[in-house]
Amino acid sequence: MSRTSVPSNAGADGGGTAPPSRGRTASAGRGAGRGRRPRPLVRFLIRRIVTALLLAVGITLVTFVLTNLVPGDPVAANLGQRALGDPAIVAQWRADHGLDRPLPQQYLMHLEGLLHGDLGTSQQSHRPVLDDLAGAVPATLELAGAAILVSLVLGVGFGVVAALRRDRLSDHVLRVLSLVGISVPTFWLALVAFYVFFFRLQITPGSGRIDPGMTPPPQVTGLYTVDALLSGQWDVFSSAVGHLAAPALVLALYTIGLLTRFTRSAVLEVLGQDYVRAARAKGLPGRVVLFRYVLRPALVPIVTVAGLAFGSLLSGTVLVEAVFAWPGVGQYAYRSATTLDLPAVMGVGLVVGVVYLVINLVVDVLYGVIDPRVRVS
Amino acid sequence: MTAGRKTAALTIEGLRVAIGGHDVLRGVDLTLEAGRVHGLAGESGSGKTMTGLAVLGLLPHGSRTSGRIEFAGRNLLETPVRELDEVRGAKIAMVFQDPATSLHPMLTVERQLTEHMRHHLGVGRKEARERAAGLLAKVRIPGPEEALKRYPHQFSGGMRQRIAVAVALACEPEVLIADEPTTALDVTVQAGILRLLRGLCDDLGLAVLLVTHDLGVMSAVADEVSVMKDGLVVETGPRGRVLREPRHPYTRSLLDALPVPPEEKSP
Numbered sequence: 001m002s003r004t005s006v007p008s009n010a011g012a013d014g015g016g017t018a019p020p021s022r023g024r025t026a027s028a029g030r031g032a033g034r035g036r037r038p039r040p041l042v043r044f045l046i047r048r049i050v051t052a053l054l055l056a057v058g059i060t061l062v063t064f065v066l067t068n069l070v071p072g073d074p075v076a077a078n079l080g081q082r083a084l085g086d087p088a089i090v091a092q093w094r095a096d097h098g099l100d101r102p103l104p105q106q107y108l109m110h111l112e113g114l115l116h117g118d119l120g121t122s123q124q125s126h127r128p129v130l131d132d133l134a135g136a137v138p139a140t141l142e143l144a145g146a147a148i149l150v151s152l153v154l155g156v157g158f159g160v161v162a163a164l165r166r167d168r169l170s171d172h173v174l175r176v177l178s179l180v181g182i183s184v185p186t187f188w189l190a191l192v193a194f195y196v197f198f199f200r201l202q203i204t205p206g207s208g209r210i211d212p213g214m215t216p217p218p219q220v221t222g223l224y225t226v227d228a229l230l231s232g233q234w235d236v237f238s239s240a241v242g243h244l245a246a247p248a249l250v251l252a253l254y255t256i257g258l259l260t261r262f263t264r265s266a267v268l269e270v271l272g273q274d275y276v277r278a279a280r281a282k283g284l285p286g287r288v289v290l291f292r293y294v295l296r297p298a299l300v301p302i303v304t305v306a307g308l309a310f311g312s313l314l315s316g317t318v319l320v321e322a323v324f325a326w327p328g329v330g331q332y333a334y335r336s337a338t339t340l341d342l343p344a345v346m347g348v349g350l351v352v353g354v355v356y357l358v359i360n361l362v363v364d365v366l367y368g369v370i371d372p373r374v375r376v377s
Numbered sequence: 378m379t380a381g382r383k384t385a386a387l388t389i390e391g392l393r394v395a396i397g398g399h400d401v402l403r404g405v406d407l408t409l410e411a412g413r414v415h416g417l418a419g420e421s422g423s424g425k426t427m428t429g430l431a432v433l434g435l436l437p438h439g440s441r442t443s444g445r446i447e448f449a450g451r452n453l454l455e456t457p458v459r460e461l462d463e464v465r466g467a468k469i470a471m472v473f474q475d476p477a478t479s480l481h482p483m484l485t486v487e488r489q490l491t492e493h494m495r496h497h498l499g500v501g502r503k504e505a506r507e508r509a510a511g512l513l514a515k516v517r518i519p520g521p522e523e524a525l526k527r528y529p530h531q532f533s534g535g536m537r538q539r540i541a542v543a544v545a546l547a548c549e550p551e552v553l554i555a556d557e558p559t560t561a562l563d564v565t566v567q568a569g570i571l572r573l574l575r576g577l578c579d580d581l582g583l584a585v586l587l588v589t590h591d592l593g594v595m596s597a598v599a600d601e602v603s604v605m606k607d608g609l610v611v612e613t614g615p616r617g618r619v620l621r622e623p624r625h626p627y628t629r630s631l632l633d634a635l636p637v638p639p640e641e642k643s644p
Contacts, residue, residue, distance in 0.1 A: 273478065274474075275481045275482070277435055277479075278471070278479045278541075280435055281433050281435060281473075283463065283464065283465030283466035283493060284496060285496070288492070292484070292492075293481060296483055297482070370483065373483075
């Protein structure tokens with residue numbers, strides 16, 4: 001991650017200061033010193049968002065094509081044995097679901113539907129895919145969000161501690177633990193955690209998002225923890241947190257390990273930089289040196305890894321949701337894929353693709369926020 | 378030559394530094410005086426830089442020190458870090474070799490010029506900003522107000538080193554340690570930085586320790602010259618004497634290694 005300095009600005013010796021003064025005279029009447037052009041960070045943001053939108057369209061095409069390339073006949077997966085024997089019923093079913101049209105036309109219909117918020121009707125649940133997803137997405141967001149939060153706090157925290165206490169006992173312990181976190185397969189960990197903490201020790205509540213018999217909080221965000229807080233239902237909140245803890249930790253463990261290791265090496269690299277020594281030479285307090293001079297530059301590689309790790313964390317939700325009976329996108333995806341419920345599969349593909357896009361967008365924007373050199377280039 | 382002007386700003390006596398069991402400095406003696414530039418010469422590895430770092434307590438981890446570094450009545454070697462932080466940047470400042478790496482790439486010039494000013498001097502944001510603009514003007518950065526908003530990478534190497542000098546001067550220190558401040562720069566901008574240091578030393582009464590391996594640089598600005606070899610100061614004296622009539626064979630060999638003998642300028 002070494003960044004050699006960006007070509008030094010030849011105009012800095014005088015030419016570089018000319019444009020602002022020119023701009024000032026031009027806009028003197030309005031008293032605007034900044035000029036009409038949007039600031040670099042804003043322009044940078046606009047560029048990234050436009051790119052993301054184009055990519056979103058690309059995702060719809062890819063999910064559509066991939067879904068249709070899958071070997072397997074949705075008719076066979078959805079109609080009973082007897083109905084399959086009747087060509088009239090089969091033809092009727094295909095026509096109902098638009099499967100008799102040519103593929104490009106099917107894609108356009110699909111796109112048009114998307115624009116109206118219509119993701120098609122699930123062939124399994126006979127409900128609009130959008131409604132199915134509206135129930136499942138918040139559950140997964142809550143689970144994955146909690147896992148991301150935990151892994152950021154613990155992963156980065158552990159990494160910083162390990163780097164600052166390099167080669168001491170705490171460093172060695174953290175390094176071994178992070179290696180364990182990376183090596184243990186998520187599905188195994190999920191099963192073991194469920195067995196040990198629920199069946200044996202009975203510290204964690206069982207499966208699901210909330211205690212059976214408890215009514216979910218009135219829906220605002222769809223995240224039970226947040227909604228419970230918003231409506232002030234403390235018992236629901238503690239139940240939701242309790243149910244969330246085990247699956248979120250299991251899901252986060254890999255990312256915690258990964259982030260610990262990357263943060264440690266990133267911080268160590270920055271600690272060796274001249275500007276850190278220069279900051280100490282300025283007599284700045286230790287915490288200022290740590291946060292402003294060490295952590296900020298170290299965040300660039302950390303953000304990169306975190307973005308990638310959160311992507312893989314999403315795929316982990318399929319297994320974790322299955323073990324903890326968490327009614328999220330992972331379970332829905334699994335069920336739809338095994339029944340060849342094409343509209344549902346496309347819906348899930350779209351959601352996952354958009355989440356990836358958002359993660360990448362956030363990562364890109366963070367680069368720009370952290371490092372001013374990214375904005376300029 | 379310098380009789381009657383003995384106002385020692387900083388005294389180093391018998392400074393020894395060992396890193397990982399290896400002796401880096403083996404008893405260094407140096408005296409810096411206010412308003413004087415003290416040149417510290419010697420080849421790489423002779424311990425020049427370590428001497429400078431030792432003054433600010435910036436030696437690498439695991440270094441062991443003995444001797445005295447006396448400043449304002451206390452031995453900096455035995456001062457706890459917390460108290461040392463009141464001296465660093467405020468009373469004793471440092472300029473590093475490469476301005477491309479010694480300035481934080483992600484912080485504006487304003488932030489880097491004002492953060493320690495506000496910390497040490499307790500001045501407000503606005504006043505710090507005005508002072509910072511004044512400092513940039515002093516080190517001759519064109520358009521100081523605009524320059525404050527920019528980042529180090531938007532300046533040329535020479536400009537960056539001027540900014541680094543301004544950063545060092547922000548809290549009006551008494552001692553300035555300049556570690557090879559011109560080595561990473563073009564020959565054409567070297568003279569400008571040296572003139573700047575010399576001028577600041579004269580105007581502000583700074584005691585400057587100018588660490589360099591370049592005897593040409595030395596002959597241009599130093600009042601006193603010390604020559605180091607293998608962790609020891611082998612020769613100290615007024616510039617004219619040391620460069621014209623070196624007493625130590627090592628100094629002589631350094632001078633002989635110069636492509637052109639340094640011409641003597643009257644101070």
